[in-house]
Amino acid sequence: MKRRDILKGLTILPLSTGLVSKASAIGLTNTPPTPKKQERDLFKELGVTPVINASVTMTFLSGSLMLPEVLEAINSTSHDFANMYELQDKVGAKIAEMLHVESAMVTSGAACAILLSTAAAITGTDHEKIKLLPNLPGPRPEVIMQKSHRYLFDQAVTTTGAKIIEVEGNDEMDKAFNERTVMALFFNAAGKHSVTHEDFVGIAKKHNIPTLLDAAADVPPVENLFKYQKIGFDLVTFSGGKMIRGPQSAGLLFGRKDLITAARLNHSPNEAPIGRPMKVNKEEMFGMYAALKAYLERDHKKEWQDWLDRAKHIGTQLEAVRSVKTETVVDPGPANAFPSLKVTWDESKIKIKPEQVVAALKNGTPSIVANGGKDHLTVGVVLLRPDQVDIVAGRVKSILQQAV
Numbered sequence: 517m518k519r520r521d522i523l524k525g526l527t528i529l530p531l532s533t534g535l536v537s538k539a540s541a542i543g544l545t546n547t548p549p550t551p552k553k554q555e556r557d558l559f560k561e562l563g564v565t566p567v568i569n570a571s572v573t574m575t576f577l578s579g580s581l582m583l584p585e586v587l588e589a590i591n592s593t594s595h596d597f598a599n600m601y602e603l604q605d606k607v608g609a610k611i612a613e614m615l616h617v618e619s620a621m622v623t624s625g626a627a628c629a630i631l632l633s634t635a636a637a638i639t640g641t642d643h644e645k646i647k648l649l650p651n652l653p654g655p656r657p658e659v660i661m662q663k664s665h666r667y668l669f670d671q672a673v674t675t676t677g678a679k680i681i682e683v684e685g686n687d688e689m690d691k692a693f694n695e696r697t698v699m700a701l702f703f704n705a706a707g708k709h710s711v712t713h714e715d716f717v718g719i720a721k722k723h724n725i726p727t728l729l730d731a732a733a734d735v736p737p738v739e740n741l742f743k744y745q746k747i748g749f750d751l752v753t754f755s756g757g758k759m760i761r762g763p764q765s766a767g768l769l770f771g772r773k774d775l776i777t778a779a780r781l782n783h784s785p786n787e788a789p790i791g792r793p794m795k796v797n798k799e800e801m802f803g804m805y806a807a808l809k810a811y812l813e814r815d816h817k818k819e820w821q822d823w824l825d826r827a828k829h830i831g832t833q834l835e836a837v838r839s840v841k842t843e844t845v846v847d848p849g850p851a852n853a854f855p856s857l858k859v860t861w862d863e864s865k866i867k868i869k870p871e872q873v874v875a876a877l878k879n880g881t882p883s884i885v886a887n888g889g890k891d892h893l894t895v896g897v898v899l900l901r902p903d904q905v906d907i908v909a910g911r912v913k914s915i916l917q918q919a920v
């Protein structure tokens with residue numbers, strides 16, 4: 517090995533030292549990898565602005581930062597071919613074992629999981645139906661949802677040709693089942709449930725119709741990965757690229773074996789079905805497995821404490837500015853249920869509105885995405901790299917100071 521190559525190899529090592537040193541003083545761990553010194557900067561090469569995410573996981577902001585374990589899985593598996601049926605078998609079996617369910621698969625995100633679940637509920641293992649979907653002859657299959665659960669992602673249901681039947685309350689739900697009903701979908705993070713989780717499962721079971729629960733953004737807490745199959749949902753989906761920090765375009769679908777088998781028949785690598793355009797690649801499958809494993813093995817208590825420490829650390833710096841008050845707030849969830857820092861100030865003393873701070877953060881260098889309410893600024897802490905904690909604190913502080 518040439519000396520230059522050895523040195524190149526060494527630049528991988530400071531991953532957990534170097535840039536992290538400042539933040540490690542306040543005990544931050546389990547963080548996404550800090551960038552290595554690279555010879556090639558593709559952000560620069562293409563003129564793409566790197567963004568610091570002081571908000572929550574959002575698809576348009578590239579979801580999450582993959583864990584080092586995921587990047588390692590991607591890199592270490594990219595050198596050999598694999599049979600994708602076998603890979604999905606083996607990865608699915610491991611994930612099912614980890615989540616205490618019969619069966620599991622990696623999908624291209626939770627939205628794909630909703631589509632594949634619906635497709636599975638419609639076709640079962642009938643190859644003729646799988647080939648025809650979404651153009652099955654006859655009346656449209658029906659999926660039952662609570663009125664208050666209608667949301668943007670239910671388009672993934674109707675993409676299969678199914679129609680959504682809205683219900684409110686147990687009685688209406690019970691009466692909505694007929695020979696066209698194929699599935700009942702529960703949006704876990706909906707603002708209101710007119711039918712409880714338990715009743716929803718109970719009523720659907722009485723009619724022998726499978727249930728799917730969409731919990732895409734609903735970890736932490738980690739317990740949620742086990743909670744809903746215990747209640748009795750036949751299928752559950754989580755995004756891979758949110759707080760589980762797997763590949764952004766991966767997701768988990770797990771539950772009943774017959775339904776996962778049917779969902780897989782509707783998916784790539786099969787050539788014709790409706791899910792074929794929603795391919796998951798080999799590295800993403802290994803990566804999703806590695807992400808889930810790392811997520812389950814993590815010290816969640818410690819991670820939570822780290823988030824609180826971050827918020828406090830930023831808050832202390834900001835409160836040095838006249839009239840600034842900060843408070844650590846925890847979103848009640850079930851989506852995005854983690855701490856962030858709420859920042860308020862006296863606008864007669866600091867003459868800037870929260871939305872103007874948000875704009876200044878976004879338009880500055882580096883670009884920082886935070887959220888503003890009418891009377892407060894929210895600084896998210898859970899998606900920051902360790903070295904970004906002080907950058908964010910410093911930038912917010914200087915913007916507020918300049919407005920004094």
Ligand SMILES: *Cc1c(COP(=O)(O)O)cnc(C)c1O
Binds near residue numbers: 766
């Ligand atoms: C993010 C999200 C989805 C979509 O998940 P992807 O993994 O991005 O496909 C679906 N449902 C809910 C409630 C979500 O929050």
